[in-house]
Amino acid sequence: MTLARYLIRRVCHSIPTLIGALLFIFILVRVLPGDPARLIAGPEALEEDVQRIREQLGLNKPIYIQFVDYVSTILRGDFGRSIKFGTPVINEILFRLPYTIALALVAEVIAVSVALPLGILSALKPNSKVSYITSVISLIGASTPSFWIALILIYVFSVSLKLLPSSGAESPRHIVLPAITLSLLLMGNLTRITRSSVIEVLSSNHVLTAVAKGLKDRVVIMRHVLKNALIPIITIMGLQVGNLLGGAIITETVFAWPGIGSLLIDAIFFRDYILIQGIILFMVLTFIIINIVVDVIYAYVDPRIRDVLWRMS
Amino acid sequence: MEKVLEVVDLRVYYEIPQGTVKAVDGVDLDVFKGEILGVAGESGSGKSTLALTIAGLLRPPAKVVSGKVLFKGVDILKLGNDELRSIRGRKIGIIFQDPVTYLNPIYTVGFQVGEVFEAHRGGKVSKYFSEVINLFKAVRIGDPERRVYTYPHQLSGGMKQRVLISMAIAEKPELIVADEPTSALDVTIQAEIVELLNEIRKELNTSVVFITHDLALLLEIADRIAVMYAGKLVEVGRAYEIYKDPLHPYTKALISTLRYERKKRPTPIKGSIPSLINPPPGCRFHPRCPYVMPKCSQVDPKLSSVGGRLVSCLLVGDGGGGS
Amino acid sequence: MEDELILKKVSEARRKQLTSMWVVFKSNRVAYASLYVLAGILLLVVIGFIYTPYNPYEFDLSKARQPPSPQHLLGTDELGRDILSRLMVGGRYTVGISFISVLLGSLIGSILGLISGFFGGRVDTVIQRVVDVALAFPTSLLAIALMVSLGPGVLSLIMAISISTFPVYTRLVRGVVLQVINEDYIAAVKLLGRSSWYIIFKHVLPNVSSPIIVQTSYYLGFSILLASALGFLGLGIPPPTPEWGSMVGTGRVYLFSSPHIVVFPGLFITATALSFNLIGDGLRDALDPKSRMFLRRF
Numbered sequence: 001m002t003l004a005r006y007l008i009r010r011v012c013h014s015i016p017t018l019i020g021a022l023l024f025i026f027i028l029v030r031v032l033p034g035d036p037a038r039l040i041a042g043p044e045a046l047e048e049d050v051q052r053i054r055e056q057l058g059l060n061k062p063i064y065i066q067f068v069d070y071v072s073t074i075l076r077g078d079f080g081r082s083i084k085f086g087t088p089v090i091n092e093i094l095f096r097l098p099y100t101i102a103l104a105l106v107a108e109v110i111a112v113s114v115a116l117p118l119g120i121l122s123a124l125k126p127n128s129k130v131s132y133i134t135s136v137i138s139l140i141g142a143s144t145p146s147f148w149i150a151l152i153l154i155y156v157f158s159v160s161l162k163l164l165p166s167s168g169a170e171s172p173r174h175i176v177l178p179a180i181t182l183s184l185l186l187m188g189n190l191t192r193i194t195r196s197s198v199i200e201v202l203s204s205n206h207v208l209t210a211v212a213k214g215l216k217d218r219v220v221i222m223r224h225v226l227k228n229a230l231i232p233i234i235t236i237m238g239l240q241v242g243n244l245l246g247g248a249i250i251t252e253t254v255f256a257w258p259g260i261g262s263l264l265i266d267a268i269f270f271r272d273y274i275l276i277q278g279i280i281l282f283m284v285l286t287f288i289i290i291n292i293v294v295d296v297i298y299a300y301v302d303p304r305i306r307d308v309l310w311r312m313s
Numbered sequence: 314m315e316k317v318l319e320v321v322d323l324r325v326y327y328e329i330p331q332g333t334v335k336a337v338d339g340v341d342l343d344v345f346k347g348e349i350l351g352v353a354g355e356s357g358s359g360k361s362t363l364a365l366t367i368a369g370l371l372r373p374p375a376k377v378v379s380g381k382v383l384f385k386g387v388d389i390l391k392l393g394n395d396e397l398r399s400i401r402g403r404k405i406g407i408i409f410q411d412p413v414t415y416l417n418p419i420y421t422v423g424f425q426v427g428e429v430f431e432a433h434r435g436g437k438v439s440k441y442f443s444e445v446i447n448l449f450k451a452v453r454i455g456d457p458e459r460r461v462y463t464y465p466h467q468l469s470g471g472m473k474q475r476v477l478i479s480m481a482i483a484e485k486p487e488l489i490v491a492d493e494p495t496s497a498l499d500v501t502i503q504a505e506i507v508e509l510l511n512e513i514r515k516e517l518n519t520s521v522v523f524i525t526h527d528l529a530l531l532l533e534i535a536d537r538i539a540v541m542y543a544g545k546l547v548e549v550g551r552a553y554e555i556y557k558d559p560l561h562p563y564t565k566a567l568i569s570t571l572r573y574e575r576k577k578r579p580t581p582i583k584g585s586i587p588s589l590i591n592p593p594p595g596c597r598f599h600p601r602c603p604y605v606m607p608k609c610s611q612v613d614p615k616l617s618s619v620g621g622r623l624v625s626c627l628l629v630g631d632g633g634g635g636s
Numbered sequence: 637m638e639d640e641l642i643l644k645k646v647s648e649a650r651r652k653q654l655t656s657m658w659v660v661f662k663s664n665r666v667a668y669a670s671l672y673v674l675a676g677i678l679l680l681v682v683i684g685f686i687y688t689p690y691n692p693y694e695f696d697l698s699k700a701r702q703p704p705s706p707q708h709l710l711g712t713d714e715l716g717r718d719i720l721s722r723l724m725v726g727g728r729y730t731v732g733i734s735f736i737s738v739l740l741g742s743l744i745g746s747i748l749g750l751i752s753g754f755f756g757g758r759v760d761t762v763i764q765r766v767v768d769v770a771l772a773f774p775t776s777l778l779a780i781a782l783m784v785s786l787g788p789g790v791l792s793l794i795m796a797i798s799i800s801t802f803p804v805y806t807r808l809v810r811g812v813v814l815q816v817i818n819e820d821y822i823a824a825v826k827l828l829g830r831s832s833w834y835i836i837f838k839h840v841l842p843n844v845s846s847p848i849i850v851q852t853s854y855y856l857g858f859s860i861l862l863a864s865a866l867g868f869l870g871l872g873i874p875p876p877t878p879e880w881g882s883m884v885g886t887g888r889v890y891l892f893s894s895p896h897i898v899v900f901p902g903l904f905i906t907a908t909a910l911s912f913n914l915i916g917d918g919l920r921d922a923l924d925p926k927s928r929m930f931l932r933r934f
Contacts, residue, residue, distance in 0.1 A: 020769035028785040143910035145861050147868045148884060148902030151891055159892050206417040209409060209425075212370055213480060214402035214432040217394075224417055231419075246776030250865055254888075265869060268784055280781050288772050304418055304466045330660045 006299055010292045019071075021284050026070055028280075029273045030063070079278035084270040089278035093260055099169055100252070100259030104244045106175055107182035112237070115187045119194025120226065123202060134191050141188020146247055150181045150254040167256035178255040185247045186240055193236050194229075201229040231301055238294030245283050317488050317520045318344035318367065323380035325362050325371065332590040336362035336375070338544035341616065344488065344520050349511070351535030351552065352524040353567070357586045359544040360524045364492040366390075367522060368407040369397050384488065403433045406481030410493035412473030416465040422476045423461025429483040448479040452509060471502035475509070482513055489513075489521045496525065507534050528567050532556050540564050543587050543597040550622035560624045562602045596627065604628055660922040667918025670911035677908055681731060684724030692721040692878050701894040711896045713887055717878075719900055726878035726901070730867070731908060733790065734859040737797035742852050744798065745805025750840070752806065753813025763806065770803040779862055783871040793872050797859050808851060812844040846923040853916030857909040864905045880905050 061069070073080070079089035114137070122134035140149075157177060158166035165174050201207065202225055210224040245261070252261035260279055267275040325337040336359040344350050354360040365371050367382055369389050381388045389400065409415040417425060426445045427438040434441075442461055449457035452475040465473055474494060481489055491510065495503040511534055514521050523535060531538050532552055539549040540563065548561040559565040566582045584601035587593050593600050599609035608627055616623040662668050690708075695715035704711045710719040752763040770778065779800045786792035816822065816839055825839070866872040867881025868888075875882060880901040887897030 016765060017768040017772050020765060021772050024769060028781055031785050139910060143857060143913050144906045145864050145902060147865060151898050155891055155895050205414040208370060209415045212368060212401055212407045213429045214398045215428060228419060242774035246774040276784060283777055284773055287774055330663045331656050
């Protein structure tokens with residue numbers, strides 16, 4: 001009951017942010033040098049054609065009216081038409097979205113299956129081999145440029161060993177290298193956060209109480225350490241979607257993986273500003289929505305927050 | 314009288330990058346059956362470390378460097394993990410200071426108290442809920458049938474502390490270590506909790522080691538008092554006698570802050586608590602002692618017997634040991 | 637007389653605190669070693685201002701794509717330019733721009749955070765909203781969007797990275813400010829007639845400096861990766877400027893035949909970012925003793 005209320009409250013809170021983001025994206029494109037109408041029309045077009053296009057796009061109206069128009073078209077789900085392809089932007093995005101989602105999911109699965117166990121073990125056994133490996137992995141993930149790691153992986157696995165393909169998305173094997181690259185990025189952060197979260201919970205007082213009761217070590221760890229540590233970890237995992245989106249842009253570009261990340265870069269090089277605008281908007285929207293979802297899950301999981309909400313409503 | 318606990322020349326040190334913290338540096342202590350022994354000391358005196366060591370809850374970077382802690386004749390410092398576990402919560406209970414952080418926020422209080430039973434009797438926690446309710450009644454938590462299902466943050470400080478107390482007494486232990494159980498509470502609640510502990514002591518005939526910085530509190534409830542300073546004990550004796558006639562200069566200063574005539578201001582003890590990494594040479598209190606003699610910076614006095622009291626001061630005892 | 641004594645004791649205590657922090661930092665051997673690595677890289681860059689083995693811009697196609705040799709320690713790139721020289725000069729851009737941007741971002745962010753926390757009310761709400769909008773973007777996306785809008789170039793890159801990094805500082809500083817001004821002793825200080833500036837400098841700044849320092853060290857590593865990623869994508873500084881990321885970007889097609897063109901710039905990027913991260917870890921342990929002190933073990 002109250003969770004729904006919290007959800008609505010969070011959504012309302014996000015609306016001004018969303019509008020701000022829309023404004024920012026809107027200005028982004030308008031600030032660009034060059035005349036968008038001419039760009040669309042092409043360098044050989046006649047002046048009246050350019051003028052016609054300008055009127056079509058409403059580019060001669062005052063700027064605030066343009067913004068309002070922009071917002072209302074967005075609300076209708078119309079992200080405009082791509083300059084390069086001529087097709088609706090939203091179609092382009094939706095067509096390539098599944099690829100990005102697939103890549104993101106596989107990368108996340110890999111990252112979580114490696115990072116969580118390693119993080120937990122290295123927190124429980126500091127100064128051990130596990131701890132060392134974990135540090136190394138987390139440092140690699142956090143300090144190496146992902147485009148470089150991608151190229152190295154390509155060199156080793158595609159060129160030298162000829163084991164895995166390096167570009168495109170024709171077969172399931174094609175997802176391996178890009179997913180590993182992306183997951184390394186995530187792992188860097190996730191191992192560190194997992195480990196520090198567990199360490200922090202380990203040194204908290206309620207764990208001492210649990211030990212003082214005479215509970216078995218395993219029980220203490222499972223009940224009083226991990227469950228408590230998992231709460232912030234899950235929150236961070238949700239926020240990692242931002243890293244996923246950003247990292248996907250580079251990974252998809254290097255591996256020519258046909259997702260929305262590489263679509264953005266293509267759009268940038270085609271100077272297809274409407275497409276650029278649309279993709280950025282889409283990504284921001286996704287990020288905002290995921291943040292809201294994460295907040296709600298967090299509120300559900302932590303009884304303290306649940307009660308604060310109950311009292312607030 | 315039967316001795317429940319005997320601490321023999323205990324030294325507990327911590328290694329940190331800045332040096333070695335000598336938190337407990339040669340402490341000898343006896344606890345008799347059914348008595349309330351108060352341990353008084355300022356923060357930084359090492360008393361919490363002492364509490365944790367007695368309860369068998371010491372963790373790295375703290376290490377027992379030497380000494381014994383004999384619980385009913387058995388040195389718990391030498392026990393294996395399993396044996397320690399059977400003592401924790403069942404033979405020795407501990408009540409911590411800050412009920413907010415010492416309770417797990419994501420489980421109900423009933424569950425957390427029930428865990429004590431689960432740990433020592435097995436089975437699922439849920440089957441012990443009726444016993445938990447009885448415990449809550451014993452520690453005077455109102456509306457216990459409902460309260461077992463509440464979360465810690467829904468309870469007041471005093472009630473949380475009662476929950477911690479009920480955890481400690483659940484299996485009727487022979488020794489209860491209370492590490493500043495009242496310091497985080499309002500004065501009025503403090504009195505109730507102290508009263509409760511006294512009753513529990515009488516009912517279960519259990520011994521209580523009551524650790525606090527509040528000497529006044531100890532004077533009311535404790536049978537004997539041990540005064541701790543900078544990792545060592547400076548005076549041990551019957552509570553009333555210490556109040557009437559404190560022997561060690563530190564104790565004297567503490568007592569004088571408690572009783573002062575209305576016109577005069579209480580005089581603080583000059584100086585500040587010494588670092589436990591680099592304690593002063595000789596008697597640790599000498600830099601702040603109003604009766605300091607040149608000898609005091611060279612010889613570190615041991616606890617010696619002075620008419621039924623143990624004092625470590627060159628002025629009073631011979632400072633040469635022999636308790 | 638007593639006041640002087642107290643002040644002396646306070647500055648002594650401060651000095652002792654700083655020394656002990658340094659001791660803790662030094663005891664972290666990896667972090668300490670990173671200082672040396674970083675110093676080495678910076679030294680190379682600084683030397684690059686006065687001397688490089690070859691002209692980093694002069695190309696000679698007959699010498700293109702040569703592997704490392706005694707004449708060219710790190711080999712030559714696709715246009716025959718000496719890679720080592722290009723790295724030395726490029727460091728100015730990759731490292732220098734990151735430095736400036738993060739410094740700028742931290743400055744702007746912290747000042748905004750101070751203003752926001754201190755003055756509250758409408759100002760706070762406005763600033764908070766702006767920060768919310770900035771944080772609604774994944775950081776790399778924000779930087780990319782800004783570069784698209786501002787166009788390539790050094791100034792744009794600096795602006796893009798500063799704007800991408802300032803929001804975290806604002807949130808950080810504002811949090812600390814709000815915490816501090818709610819303490820009771822601040823009310824006392826105010827009653828004594830001290831100005832707000834005094835409160836800021838004497839009470840807020842000390843509390844806020846360690847999280848800022850730790851965050852900055854991490855952000856320095858992050859911005860190196862960000863700047864080079866933008867360079868790789870062709871969104872950063874246009875060629876022929878030897879920014880490390882764009883070196884990887886242009887050399888990418890020759891990965892199969894001459895991997896060294898890609899490997900060495902990436903190595904430098906990694907080494908720099910790694911050092912910053914390790915130093916950040918070391919700083920965090922040194923400045924916040926609680927985080928490492930009592931490791932629990934069963």
